[in-house]
Amino acid sequence: MLEWKKEPIFCKRIRLLRELRGLTQRALIPVGIKQSYLANLETGKIPNPSPEMIVNLAKGLGVTAEDLVSGTELEHTFTATELPVRAYCPNNVCPKLRLNQIDTGMLIPYRFSIERSQASKDKVYEAKFCPYCGKKLLIACPSCKEPILIEDPQQIHCMLCGKRIFEKLTEEQIKSVKGQI
Numbered sequence: 001m002l003e004w005k006k007e008p009i010f011c012k013r014i015r016l017l018r019e020l021r022g023l024t025q026r027a028l029i030p031v032g033i034k035q036s037y038l039a040n041l042e043t044g045k046i047p048n049p050s051p052e053m054i055v056n057l058a059k060g061l062g063v064t065a066e067d068l069v070s071g072t073e074l075e076h077t078f079t080a081t082e083l084p085v086r087a088y089c090p091n092n093v094c095p096k097l098r099l100n101q102i103d104t105g106m107l108i109p110y111r112f113s114i115e116r117s118q119a120s121k122d123k124v125y126e127a128k129f130c131p132y133c134g135k136k137l138l139i140a141c142p143s144c145k146e147p148i149l150i151e152d153p154q155q156i157h158c159m160l161c162g163k164r165i166f167e168k169l170t171e172e173q174i175k176s177v178k179g180q181i
């Protein structure tokens with residue numbers, strides 16, 4: 001059995017594996033792990049990293065996410081199938097809606113969404129504003145604070161709590177989008 005697999009404490013396993021790979025704490029920045037985050041994780045200050053972060057850590061350390069948690073205290077709470085947290089533009093006249101519509105050929109376009117953690121060169125930042133219209137992105141349902149899941153392009157309510165998240169697209173907005181194609 002590999003040495004790091006014998007370590008049952010997740011934070012210690014991360015540090016051990018990183019050191020075995022000869023990586024610095026900054027080496028995981030390109031996969032979306034900030035140096036400060038990793039430092040806190042390795043010292044046990046972040047006991048419950050999100051599934052998204054575990055997937056990113058695994059990518060950066062060259063193992064599968066399942067192997068990374070296997071035999072640790074996180075083994076039974078981690079599910080790799082969890083969706084990455086996305087941020088949505090709430091603007092019904094966002095130019096990206098038109099572009100989505102052209103791309104997909106759909107009458108009503110899917111809302112523009114972006115992965116919340118964006119990596120650029122050696123920096124990681126959280127996407128806060130829509131790059132197409134500048135409106136503040138929504139990262140969670142304003143009512144239940146859970147990540148937003150979208151099943152249908154016309155969906156305006158939260159799938160978890162049923163409260164409204166987005167304004168309904170008006171006939172005029174749909175028509176004006178149609179007119180642009």
Ligand SMILES: [Zn+2]
Nearest residue numbers: 089094130133
């Ligand atoms: Zn937008």
Ligand SMILES: [Zn+2]
Nearest residue numbers: 141144158161
């Ligand atoms: Zn909700």
